[in-house]
Ligand SMILES: C=C(CC[C@@H](C)[C@H]1CC[C@H]2C3=CC[C@H]4[C@H](C)[C@@H](O)CC[C@]4(C)[C@H]3CC[C@]12C)C(C)C
C-alpha cells in the first residue's frame with residue numbers, strides 16, 4: 001500500500017469511526033432523553049407520593065382560585081404573618097384560612113393523601129393503616145352506631161369522615177369553610193360509594209346552619225386550631241350537640257415542655273403558625289378549661305403523642321427525599337406553565353413548615369393530637 005492509499009484507508013476508517021461514534025452518541029442521547037421523560041412522566045402522572053392518590057402533579061392548582069390569582073393570594077397570605085397586628089383582627093381569620101386551603105389542598109392530597117392530619121406511628125403498619133386507626137378511634141370513643149348523625153367540624157376533603165362512616169355505619173355531616181374542599185369531598189364520597197352516609201356543606205364552624213340539639217355526636221380532627229377563639233367553636237359545637245352526647249377532638253397545642261422564654265421554642269411555634277394558617281397556638285392546659293367554660297364535662301384530657309406512642313413526625317422526616325423530588329416536579333410544571341405561578345412558593349412554605357413541625361415534635365414542645373373527650377350534660381345548662 002502506498003502512502004496515498006494508506007491515507008485514503010485511514011481517512012475512510014476514521015470517517016466510519018466518526019459516524020459510528022455519532023450513531024452511538026445519538027442512541028445514548030435518545031435513551032437518556034427517553035429515560036428522563038419516562039422518569040418525569042412517572043413522577044408527575046403515575047407516582048402519587050400520597051398513599052391514596054387523590055391528585056396527580058399535572059392537576060395541581062389553586063383550589064377555587066383561578067390560575068392568575070394564585071401568586072397574588074399567596075403574597076397576601078404571607079403578608080398577613082409579616083404584620084402580626086392583622087392576625088390579631090380575629091374577623092380576618094376565616095378568610096385567611098379559606099385562602100390557605102385554596103393554596104394547599106391539591107398539594108396536601110398529592111403529597112399526603114385525603115386525610116389532612118397526623119397519626120401516631122405504629123410499627124409494622126403502613127401510613128394508610130396508621131391514619132385509619134387514628135380516625136376509627138374517634139368513632140369508637142363516640143360509640144357511634146348505624147343511624148346516628150355525627151358532625152365533623154372542619155372536615156377537609158373527608159378522609160376521616162369516610163373512615164368513620166365505613167367503620168361505624170353512622171351518618172356524618174362535614175363542615176368546611178373552603179368550597180373547593182366541599183367539591184373534592186363530595187367527589188371522593190361518591191367514588192367510595194359512601195355518599196349515602198356522608199354529606200358535606202360549606203360553612204363556618206363558628207356559626208353553623210343547624211338547629212340546637214341536632215347531633216348524636218361531634219368530632220374535630222386538627223381543625224379547631226384555626227379558630228380565632230377556641231371558646232367560640234366549642235360553644236357552637238356544644239349548641240348543636242344533643243344533651244348527653246359526646247364531642248371528641250384532636251387539638252394542636254404546646255406541651256408542658258414549651259417555654260415562652262426560650263427563643264428557639266418561640267421561633268418554632270411561629271414557624272408552625274405561619275406555615276399552617278394558625279392565629280396562635282394554644283397551650284395544653286387551656287383547652288380543657290375552655291371546654292368546661294362552655295358547659296362540657298371533660299371525660300378525657302391527654303396527649304396521644306406521649307410514650308409508649310411512637311413519634312407522629314417520623315412520616316415527615318422519612319419524606320425528605322420525596323420533598324426534593326416534589327419540588328423539582330412542581331418547579332418544572334410551573335416553568336412549563338402547566339401549574340400556576342406561585343405554587344413553587346406555596347410548596348416552599350410547606351417544606352419549611354414540615355421542618356418546624358419536625359422540630360416541634362423532636363423537642364417535645366408541640367403535639368397535634370391532644371385528645372379531649374367531652375360530654376354535653378344530659379340536662380342541658
Ligand atoms: C392540621 C393541619 C395540616 C397537617 C398536615 C396534614 C400538613 C402539615 C404540613 C403539610 C406538609 C408539609 C410538607 C409537604 C411537602 C413539602 C410536599 O412535597 C408534599 C406535601 C407535604 C408533605 C404537606 C402534606 C400535609 C402536611 C403534613 C394544619 C394546617 C392545621
Ligand SMILES: C[S@@+](CC[C@H](N)C(=O)[O-])C[C@H]1O[C@@H](n2cnc3c(N)ncnc32)[C@H](O)[C@@H]1O
Pocket residue numbers: 094097101114115116117153154155156157158159160175176177178181203204205206220221222223224226227
Ligand atoms: C387540617 S384540615 C383537617 C381536615 C380534616 N379534619 C382531616 O383530618 O382530614 C382543617 C380543616 O378545618 C377547616 N376549617 C378551618 N377553619 C374553619 C372554619 N372557621 N369553619 C369551617 N371549617 C374550618 C378547614 O377548611 C379544613 O378543612
